[in-house]
Amino acid sequence: MLRSLLRRLNLADGRWALPCFLAVWSFLVIAPLVVLIVFSFFQTQFFMTVYKPSFYTWNDLFSSGRFEVTLRALRIALTVTVIDLAIGFPFALWLAKGKASRTVQAMTLALLTIPFFIDLSSRIIVWRPILDEHGLINSFLRATHLASSPQRWMLYTEWPVHFAMVISYFPMMVLPIYLAMNIIDDTLIAACQDLGGSPFRVLRDIILPLSLPGILGGIVFTLGSALGAWVEPTMLGGGFVDVLSNSITSAYSALRVPMVAALSTFVIVLLIALLCLLALAMRRFVRLGEVFRSMKP
Amino acid sequence: MKDRFSTHTQLELSRRDMLKGVLGTAALAATAGIAPEAKAAASTTVRAYGVTTAQLTDWSLMTKSIGIKMAFTGSNNDVGVYMQAVMQSGLGNSEDIFIFEGGTQNILGPHGVYLPIDVHQKELTLWSRTPDEWKHSGVVMGSDGKQWGTPVIGNADSFGYVADKIGVNPNGQDDVSWGMLLDSDKTRGRAAFDQTWNYSLPSAALYLQASGKAKIANPADPTREEARAVVDFLVARKKAGQFRTLENSFEQQVQLLTNREVDIINCWEPAAREANKKLGPNAICYAYTVEGYYKWGHGAYVAAQAAKRGNLDNIYKVLNYFMDGEYRAYQARDRGYAGPNMDLGVAYAEAHNWSADQIAELKATQVKVDRKFKKPFVSTTTPSHADAIEDEWQRFLNA
Known part of the structure; x- marks a missing residue:
């Protein structure tokens, strides 16, 4: 009887998957987003949300210059993503297709995943005594007469924030690229080489297109995490690197939920604009819809 | 806007939810045949929700002194988070006392979340001898001139x-x-x-x-x-x-x-x-x-719903305890915080054979606080x- 019911519902052909996914996704993600956008048109007065639509909060967001935190957060996140991609891609290539033995590969992968098991705050806070005025590096520089005065830019500026974020999000970039590269069939590379293809040709025509899903995954994971980063800017930025998360926490401490909503909406708008720009710029080289075709069985 | 509360505020909305909740609880109690007040009156436990710094390291001291047990739930230090929790979760249904840094009474008091303090309540025996700078400060008085809380601890930050x-x-x-x-x-x-x-x-x-x-x-x-x-x-x-x-x-x-x-x-x-x-x-x-100085203080505020629970005497005993010597001495010793009636703290330490150093430190705290509290601002x-x-x-x- 169950079988006949299932047959009648025709579950086997998978046509139900998309509507199901859309329904769940709309409920879990889209609906809260709509609530968020609606809230940004209310305002807070004396710790109370006043449910009367106006542009008051949006006006505040721009007149106080607060929107700058979103631009700063985006700038730092993009810089970190680009640096991680620049280091992560060759690293993943070496790990997946280099001459490293199985043991070295396994050990490197294990090392890359270790950070996921240690609390981020404890990993970041150890940099403070290393980078501060009387810290390890400054003591070394002075002892070796490489610097006569303490290098104060090493802490409580944007430099250490970038530095720590590049380290924090490196595994986010490397692991997806590695996974994509690892499944590239070696015979394809060998065939390309047999036909006289230079290493550059192999990279451009075989490795790059086939690892594109991993690269995109790495970019999304790194950019997303970096955009919401608060540990590194808070602990190493010394309050001078005001990013999105700090601004949201501060607004929430005055119960300014509409401001939190407006800030978040503004970031979503920026991200959509950025993705559109990216798609336009890459239109000549890749068609986003076809990126994952290599994954098809 | 002429009147900031002329449209719906979140408090009004949450109060409606609360009423629904109260009606539901009442119905439940009626069917079960037990009145919630009767149960609370028999209890010698007072429930408090507030900043963890107001806690004694060992509440059994209080139980020994005044015979009341404390069930303390720590809150977030952030005023936004605290008020959200108190307003929207209707915490007054379960908690008797709220303890937080001064200021929330200006919003939660007039909106019926806190119960005005009855300074003539028989258990509030230390009220008259508590200095004005503590009992009438902006921490416990509302901007509407009403007494919404009693002092707990405080300091003058610089x-x-x-x-x-x-x-x-x-x-x-x-x-x-x-x-x-x-x-x-x-x-x-x-x-x-x-x-x-x-x-x-x-x-x-x-x-x-x-x-x-x-x-x-x-x-x-x-x-x-x-x-x-x-x-x-x-x-x-x-x-x-x-x-x-x-x-x-x-x-x-x-x-x-x-x-x-x-x-x-x-x-x-x-x-x-x-x-x-x-x-x-x-x-x-x-x-x-x-x-x-940035003078701050924690006030104790009574939940409006506690009025009908029948344990107001016990609640006031605790409020009084916060102004008494034992609480004062331990808060000063363990956390370095001052508070009203520091002299009672010194007397307590002397009566309980604390070391000379500890007594001297309590006295020093008293002198320091007296000097600092003469200057603005709360x-x-x-x-x-x-x-x-x-x-x-x-x-x-x-x-």
Whole structure:
């Protein structure tokens, strides 16, 4: 009887998957987003949300210059993503297709995943005594007469924030690229080489297109995490690197939920604009819809 | 808007939810045949929700003294989170007492979340001998002039400094101006300022008011224009390189002091204490100031729903206990916090054979608090223009 019911519902052909996914996704993600956008048109007065639509909060967001935190957060996140991609891609290539033995590969992968098991705050806070005025590096520089005065830019500026974020999000970039590269069939590379293809040709025509899903995954994971980063800017930025998360926490401490909503909406708008720009710029080289075709069985 | 409450506010909405909840509970109680009040009256447990610093390390001391058990739930220190929890979760249905930094009574009092204090309640025996600066301060009195709370603990916050670096008496007894932290070449690049809008902006406002650099009526509750003037000044100082860093946690305050990264910092008094444990006595002095202090206090407020639970006597016994010697002595010894009736704390310590050092320290706390509390200003967690102040503070952070 169950079988006949299932047959009648025709579950086997998978046509139900998309509507199901859309329904769940709309409920879990889209609906809260709509609530968020609606809230940004209310305002807070004396710790109370006043449910009367106006542009008051949006006006505040721009007149106080607060929107700058979103631009700063985006700038730092993009810089970190680009640096991680620049280091992560060759690293993943070496790990997946280099001459490293199985043991070295396994050990490197294990090392890359270790950070996921240690609390981020404890990993970041150890940099403070290393980078501060009387810290390890400054003591070394002075002892070796490489610097006569303490290098104060090493802490409580944007430099250490970038530095720590590049380290924090490196595994986010490397692991997806590695996974994509690892499944590239070696015979394809060998065939390309047999036909006289230079290493550059192999990279451009075989490795790059086939690892594109991993690269995109790495970019999304790194950019997303970096955009919401608060540990590194808070602990190493010394309050001078005001990013999105700090601004949201501060607004929430005055119960300014509409401001939190407006800030978040503004970031979503920026991200959509950025993705559109990216798609336009890459239109000549890749068609986003076809990126994952290599994954098809 | 003429009347800020003319449209629906979240409190009205949550109160409707609460009414629904209350009706539901009443129906449930009726069917079960048990009145909730009767059950509470028999109980000697008082339930409190509030900041963890108000806790005794060992509540059994209180049980021994006044026969009441304490069920304490710690709340977040953030006023936004606290008020959200109290308002929207209807915590008054389960909790008897709320303990939080002063200010929330101005919102939660008039809106019926807190019960006005009956200062003639028979269990509030210490009320008449409690000094006005504690029992009538902005921590426990509403801006509407009503008594919404009773005092619990408090302190007068200023800044910690290294005496020889700023050229003052190393015994820490000099009155030092807030200008030394904010506006002096002696400390340029060697000062740390707290990153939180409601902790830092009022102190800067106090300095500008006292030095005549800006017209500010009440440093604790500046208007949008006043906040703008304060932030303009702070932005100029930030650009001049006055601040080494804007710190944001107790742990960082201690680290900045012990690493000698800064010479002056607006921090909590326990941070200076903690640093001195490593650096030696009086290495860091916690300032007496020229202009005044960020005086804060925790008030105890009674939940409106508690009125019908029949355990008001027990609740008032606890409120009275917060003003008594035992609580005072232990809070001062274990946390370094002052509070009303410090003399009772000293008397308690003497009667219970505390060491001479501990008694001397309690006396010193009393002298210090008496000296500091003579100067302005009492802080509030809920300034009337919080949204404008918070916005202006973001301008400072972004500059």
